[in-house]
Amino acid sequence: MNTAPATISQSVESFKTHLLEQDKSLNTIKSYTQDLNHFLKWIHQRYEPPHLISDLTSTDLKDYERQLKSDQSIAPTTINRRLVALMKWSEFLVSIGSTNVNLSKNIKIKKIQKQNNIRWLTRKEVGKLLHAIELTKQQNHKKGMLHQTIVYLAVNLGLRVQEICNARIIDVDTQRGILRVNGKGDKHRMVPLSENTKEAIVKWLGERDSESEFLLMSSKSSHITTRAVQHIFKKYSKQLGIEITPHSLRHTYCKQLAQHGVDIQSIAELAGHSSIETTRVYVTPSIQELQSALKRTEF
Template sequence: NIAGRIIMNTAPVTISQSIERFKIYLLENDKSLNTIKSYSQDLNYFFKWIQQRYEPPHLISILTSTDLKDYERHLKSDSTIAPSTINRRLITLMKWSEFLVTIGSTYINLANNIKIKKVQRQNNIRWLTRKEVGKLLHAIELEKQQNYKKGVLHQTIVYLAVNLGLRVQEMCDVKLADIDVQRSILRINGKGDKYRIVPMTENTKEAIDNWLKVRDQQSDYLLVSSKSNYITTRAIQHIFKKYSRQLGIEITPHSLRHTYCKQLAQQGVDIQSIAELAGHSSVDTTRIYVTPSIRELKDALKKTEF
């Protein structure tokens, strides 16, 4: 294992080397590429701050808990950084500090005294109204008149997100073998290799059926592009950017997934069931859909304003 290999290396370790090893450690522990990228960016901010504080070489051995505490004060005193960003950077620093102890680069956790900034939880999640989803589906119907095959693909992608709540990667990964038309269910191998089953709606089944009738490629995957037998997340995001520009509405695969969860909550579906359907590992993630959003609070204020 990676920790064992690093402990055996007794040579002085620089901060930048430890960050690279931390990234390898995260990769070997099945962290997503997005998570690793986020941790890397956060630690690079810290490293740049250290570079201004000390002359090279920037060895791990020069760091003390005072340095990390001073960095915490630096972040919290910067009014241009959102509290959520400050907390994310501090949490990254904590995880990295734990890693340094694990591999024997430090004997104590340098981040022991760091405290997360207390923030009142407010719901900034963006979901679409039924009217906005209607505008999107109308634009896709017009697309079908110009290019039927492309329009049916776009409709299928939208329904997978807004009617079944699939993440963008989950949409790309759906295989024909995952679709059980007789039982009206779809099997999903989701985030973190978590398997779940979601019921298929009639409109979604019809869209999938129409898509399978017009697609040309032979592929084990449901969604294919004009150039490949597997559609990428980037290609799907590009499709939504096109409709966002066309309609003047911010539409992303994730905002449609949020819309799916919000619609369930508004129909009185219990929080545990929503978590199961969406593949959330914790109901705390699901709780945002039963909490008023900033937009909903603004609309409420418009009705009560003097």
Template sequence: MSNDQGSTLSIENAIILFRDHLREKGKSERTIEGYCKQDLKKFVEWLSVRWVDSGTTQDLCIANVTKTDIRDLVSFWKTNTPLAASSINRQIAAIKSFFSFLNEEGYIPINPAADITVKRIQRQNQIKWLSRQQVGRLFHAIETQQHAGQLKRVRDKAILSVLVNSGVRNFELTNIKVNHVSEGSLLIQSGKGDKQRIIPIGGNTYRSIQEWLRIHEGDTEYLFYTSRGSKLTTRAVQHILKKYSDMTGVLVTPHMLRHTFAKQLAERVPRLELIADILGHSSVDVSRIYVTPSMREMQVAIESVEFMG
């Protein structure tokens, strides 16, 4: 097909051509209906509203669809809808397959969806968190270690307390300043667009911080610092946890402690909005993994009701 013909091809007619193409490829009617009557229909509806709202009068022809149109739609899906990541990825796949077909068949000279990426799915069974017993072993190792002075023991206990009891990210921990600490709360700078959030902390965590502040000797505005007096780095935090991991045999990283906090929170208050706000998630969909049963949890549940044969 020539570019002149392609420039007048309506999106509706392009979808019909795509549907016929899928049938020729042997796709099931269920897949065809999902792509054409559901996913691409949503795309056309969104595009119609977008073009009207922007004040343009252009026809709904495939030649008028730009990479920006598609990117904005996908961005909207990823950040402003309650859809699961798998549903969003199916819709993205439909759009990418649709425009790939149109480009390969010569209906459009350039594929505007070629660089669009799917939404990353973080599967719960790939996420590791610690049991309360394992966390207890880490605290015990800090309190009983013989090769560190009081300064490091108190500092390390406060670091572990903040990480596992507030769910802050490693770089957020290292950016906490002394004046960010209030009784019952912490001011957290996320570093994502200079965003800030205030999160509550429990009494035990606050007392650990206060115990550290009473012997805080660093000439720095930051809460945690190194023996040289400089701001604690994320790599230094990883090194500190690695030391206690080696001592106890409990594999631990800053992000595992974040997951541990989130999982404990979800088991007691399974509200996605609350979890997302505390953890600083951009979407409640990211928090969904903590309220979804893991394979191990499902296995335990099944074994608890299993009948004897």
């Protein structure tokens, strides 16, 4: 084992490496790093360098927690996220021998009533998006077919943006009506192809002229990137005045299943959720639904 890092900054870098080795997602690593850098900035303001781990105490972390919780400008969810990052990092320090004591042992997560803030689109909003894509097809048929296929993979099959980009032609089985998905954490699943999605894929395959193994490609690349997909949705969002992302369409897919009586376990299987708790939000009223209910019932 390498020598344990001496400074707090070095330990944060080591923690990032550890998370990569644990196959944590890039978004998770980015989030932990940002939150720990916020703590680092606080330490730099509190003490003169060098900022050694051996000089750090649980009192420092407790003081940081108090300051976070007293700041009314910070959302409770942000406070909790920063504290969780601190707790995970503290556990890592113990595991590599940088300290014998878990510095975050006295930290307590802020209690928050669970409410559903997830944003999904209404059927009317999805209709507006598909209408805009039809107009794109009139101007550039191939481009429009690409956009339509991407949207259907997200809203009719519930694929994550990376799953959309990684889909290969060999994964599509139109005879059996299924798509094989290489999902998050390298977990494989099969999802049923809806008729509209299957039709869009077949038409798209007839349009494209690349020999790429990947189902989707742009005019610039034989393998479309997540950034390119996000750029497409950003363009339609601006055009329609509706916030549309690959993930909001995935949320819409799950919500539609829940509203049409599909049981929570089946939704979890179709969406590739590792925990049923992730799926539970789709059977929990959203803030928008509660607002709508209030409008119907208020005096």
